[in-house]
Amino acid sequence: MPTIDRDHLAELLRREQETYRSEHPKARDLMGSAGHLFGGVPMTWMGKWSGGFPIYVAEARGNRITDVDGHEYLDFALGDTGAMAGHSPAATVAAVARRYGELGGATTMLPTAEGEEVGAQLAARFGLPRWSFTLSATDANRWAIRLARLVTGRPKVLTFAYCYHGSVDEAFAVPGPDGAAVSRTGNVGAPVALELTTRVAEFNDLAGVEEQLAHGDVAVIVTEPALTNIGIVLPEPGFLEGLRELATRYGALLLIDETHTFSAGWGGATRAWHLRPDLVVIGKSIGGGIPCGAYGLSEDVVRRVGEHSEADLVDVGGVGGTLAGNPLSVAAMRATLADVLTPEAFDGMIARATRYTEGIARVIAEAGLPWSVVQLGARAEYRFAAPAPRTGSASAAAADDELDEYLHLHLLNRGILLTPFHNMALMSPDTTDDDVDRHLGVFAEAVAELVGVRTAA
Numbered sequence: 001m002p003t004i005d006r007d008h009l010a011e012l013l014r015r016e017q018e019t020y021r022s023e024h025p026k027a028r029d030l031m032g033s034a035g036h037l038f039g040g041v042p043m044t045w046m047g048k049w050s051g052g053f054p055i056y057v058a059e060a061r062g063n064r065i066t067d068v069d070g071h072e073y074l075d076f077a078l079g080d081t082g083a084m085a086g087h088s089p090a091a092t093v094a095a096v097a098r099r100y101g102e103l104g105g106a107t108t109m110l111p112t113a114e115g116e117e118v119g120a121q122l123a124a125r126f127g128l129p130r131w132s133f134t135l136s137a138t139d140a141n142r143w144a145i146r147l148a149r150l151v152t153g154r155p156k157v158l159t160f161a162y163c164y165h166g167s168v169d170e171a172f173a174v175p176g177p178d179g180a181a182v183s184r185t186g187n188v189g190a191p192v193a194l195e196l197t198t199r200v201a202e203f204n205d206l207a208g209v210e211e212q213l214a215h216g217d218v219a220v221i222v223t224e225p226a227l228t229n230i231g232i233v234l235p236e237p238g239f240l241e242g243l244r245e246l247a248t249r250y251g252a253l254l255l256i257d258e259t260h261t262f263s264a265g266w267g268g269a270t271r272a273w274h275l276r277p278d279l280v281v282i283g284k285s286i287g288g289g290i291p292c293g294a295y296g297l298s299e300d301v302v303r304r305v306g307e308h309s310e311a312d313l314v315d316v317g318g319v320g321g322t323l324a325g326n327p328l329s330v331a332a333m334r335a336t337l338a339d340v341l342t343p344e345a346f347d348g349m350i351a352r353a354t355r356y357t358e359g360i361a362r363v364i365a366e367a368g369l370p371w372s373v374v375q376l377g378a379r380a381e382y383r384f385a386a387p388a389p390r391t392g393s394a395s396a397a398a399a400d401d402e403l404d405e406y407l408h409l410h411l412l413n414r415g416i417l418l419t420p421f422h423n424m425a426l427m428s429p430d431t432t433d434d435d436v437d438r439h440l441g442v443f444a445e446a447v448a449e450l451v452g453v454r455t456a457a
Helices: 006-023 025-032 044-048 090-103 114-126 137-152 206-213 239-249 268-272 299-306 327-340 343-367 392-397 401-412 433-451
Strands: 057-061 064-067 072-075 130-134 156-160 173-175 181-183 198-201 218-223 253-257 279-283 293-297 372-376 379-383 424-426
Touching: 006 025, 006 401, 006 433, 072 433, 090 327, 114 130, 114 268, 114 279, 114 293, 114 327, 130 137, 130 327, 137 218, 137 253, 137 279, 137 293, 137 299, 156 206, 173 198, 173 392, 181 198, 198 206, 206 218, 206 239, 218 239, 239 253, 268 279, 293 299, 343 372, 343 379, 343 424, 343 433, 401 433
Parallel strands: 156 198, 156 218, 218 253, 253 279
Antiparallel strands: 057 064, 064 072, 130 293, 173 181, 279 293, 372 379, 379 424
């Protein structure tokens, strides 16, 4: 296997950085003049984009974005899943315009008839009968965790190293030297030591999960069906079934977070892989870009919550939020789920992702690089390790910031947008075979330049 010549990589990266700076003067000036924004951007992670400053959006439609400097991009980031339905899908636009303009009342703290339609859609897709709405998957996770603690009478959450559950405090944990939960590097302002709230294991390690559950203080296992924010780490055969069995045996609930893994199909990984969770959380994509989220509960969890007459679920019970379930979000969810993210749409999105995955694998193999690519329904991601990592910690260890920045900038400078945090490409209903092939051609050029000068193996 060849190894990358780091001096050559640094040279290529400098070239791409210079090109980026010279071709995005308006974006550079906007970032430089943003004196009233913390970090210079509306949300701090927007500063993550390669090149020292982000592009600034002027227009976005379907799977294309135009920036303030006049460049058009094929968008494979899609808002890191928030725009999986495409930017401003027609059905969602019509529903939102009608609700906000014709009917009025974006937020009223009152229900609309459409709420039950959305709940029925989610129940049909994910198999859980009762649903409640939020404004993000982070909110949904927090509220579902509180309910899990209520019905089990236990304080702790079990999660996995390098999982993704939004900004839920309990989730920023990795195993310490003695197996106890410690805070991930860079975690900001953890309210208490993670070992007080969290037990943590490695994904795909059932023995490690059982060791943590044996303490008897875990209310809920919180997991994605596959890790997605540290590179895609797929579950090994029997792992998710083992989680269900262990949760039941040790008296914990099982929460499946489908925020990213909704890409697996019409009913996410829960339906595609026949999972049996007690709670399901989803957000981002189900509103076509309008902020929303939801959590679903089994009948057993609903019954057990009902046994706690002392729990003030209406006010101080932690499941409030005056904007949650607002008419605008509900209208967006109904239209997106019913008319945009249909079974037929997923068939096309997954086919495009398969074409993408096969093409990336072919480029990697022809270059002789020790990388891998993994597909999860409508999304795929390459990682600088082979075989593909099987745990979050192994995937984190495969990170290469300099290589990431080079590949992202090379693609971006040629009109291809990837998720800034990692090398994930997501397909929308608007993505075409030609779009995938264009990306593959640019990626092949980037790899060819990278291995054109290299050291001996």
